[in-house]
Amino acid sequence: MELSLLAVILGFVLDLIVGDPHWLYHPIRLVGHLISGLEKLLRSIFPKTEQGELIAGGFLLVLTAGITTAVAWGLLLAAGLVHPYLRFALEVIMCYWVLATKSLKTETMKVYDALKEGDLKKARFAVSMVVGRDTEVLDDIGVTKAAVETVAENASDGVIAPLLFLMIGGAPLGFFYKAVNTMDSMVGYKNDKYLYFGRAAAKFDDVLNYIPARLSGMLMCGAAAFCGMDSKNAWRIYRRDRYNHSSPNSAHTEATAAGAMHIQLAGNAYYFGKLYEKPTLGDPDRPVEYEDIPRVNRLLYATAILSLVVFGLVKGIVLWLI
Template sequence: MNVAAAVFLGFLLDCVLGDPEQLWHPIMGIGSMISFWSKKLRTWFSDSERGQLRAGVVLWFVVVIPSWLIPAAILYAAGWIHPVLAFILETVFCWQIFAAKSLKQAALRVYCALQKKDLQEARKYVSWIVGRDTAHLDAAQVTKATVETVAENTSDGVIAPLVFLLIGGAPLGFAYKAVNTLDSMVGYKNEEFLYFGRFSAKMDDVWNFIPARLSGLLFVLCAKPARLDARGAWKCFRRDRLQHASPNSAQTESACAGALGVQLAGNAYYFGTLYEKPTLGDANRPIEPEDIVRTNRLMYWTSTVAVCVLCAVRWTIMWKLGW
């Protein structure tokens, strides 16, 4: 039961405090580990397709295993000193794993720039949270990119971490964040990472398969309390949730598009190359900056419902098992 309590309190801390910029964050450590081993492994293995594929597999294991092992060892040592210390540390770890408030704040930076009609500033802020090229985006495209990011990262930053935290505590939560960070750093289909990052990209798809679908369904269920179109969310979720090269990305984006009554996705440039992608949702109206605020509201409704329901389920299971 302590794990569920730590997860619940960690989520509350994230909602209130977010990620204080003055504090070192464990995800920065994971990012540094990825950068360190990427440089080493790419020189240790051959430049051939097979060599880079093997290097990418090794990279995944040398990053994910320590990301699980280190917090597990810290919590074990803390529990040996006193169970209360272990609970406090696990709560802090859960707080650091969730990313609801930081996601909201990142989106609101873009929203405020758009409200000021400062397109250059809006492009700068959206470039911090998306992988596509942003230098030539217009205001509508900046808005769309921000909405898509909030929708997709509701799964990556809240729901998926929640699922893994409740299964295996903070150690498994950090392992998931390592999987997700690997994908965001090396999981690209460009010349540099096509083979080296392939295993990381595929493993991210595997780990997010169930959480992404759960997140999409929760978007549909929470659309009405978030004062959005629940019927539209369900319609677009059923129709468009597989309309993406990734098996997971369109799960939340399609539901979000339907809830807002706008069209998302479509063609985009990455590293100077145009990628043709299908659209999600129906263009019932033009997208507008207020849709960023609406998506943030949907994200918080979805996250709160998920945390309350899944923590209650874990509590109930542990109580029934007498643990």
């Protein structure tokens, strides 16, 4: 088996076993520090006009993605000069850093545990760690929906999309994707501060996720069958509701999960004290319940494993043909 493919597989397994322990400093946080530092620098250089902020945001995108990818590539090159197996071991770890399957489950199961204990305040705090919306006014069902939605949505950009980029270009391309996705999560807001400065990052993130989001939705439809869920209804809702979001990519897996579990997700939500009217995803065939959090995590794992198998087979065939 080609070593880069094996590195992705082992990194995937390592992520499922270890996740992201809080005591261990995650290298993606360095990307966040880089973005914050470059933002301050670029804002001090370029004029505070619409055009100036657009240009500054473009430089942020190029510099962040370029530096992150170059560092990842350079580290692997240096490790390879020492010994090929050191390079392989480093790439396994780097692939593990790019993926976030277990961390999604771990953080949302904290919400589930708090809800089961009847501690709504603790559940609100736990879900506030993984969603961007205001959580102070959410009731127990609102908290549950928020947790389910974040697993469903992040199944694509937190797991399937980075896995696809790792399969295509190894750890450097995986870090390239994570750099852009991290920029989008930090500056890709449509508010007064980031409407122009964050536009380049947001638009490029949309481009990078265009194919992965659609693959993720389709793979999740297939994975639903392995979880004892309704894959036929998942496909129906996916086709009907996948564009019920302001982002061209965000609703694909969320709509699929709603269909697979026969629940309704999304709808209006508060962000930074302002109510945003959003369309719903899925049909309210039954009420949302606490158990939907472990259910959607089972769907996440099934989708991730199916994606690994499909992407791995495709890459294996391509390598064999070459």
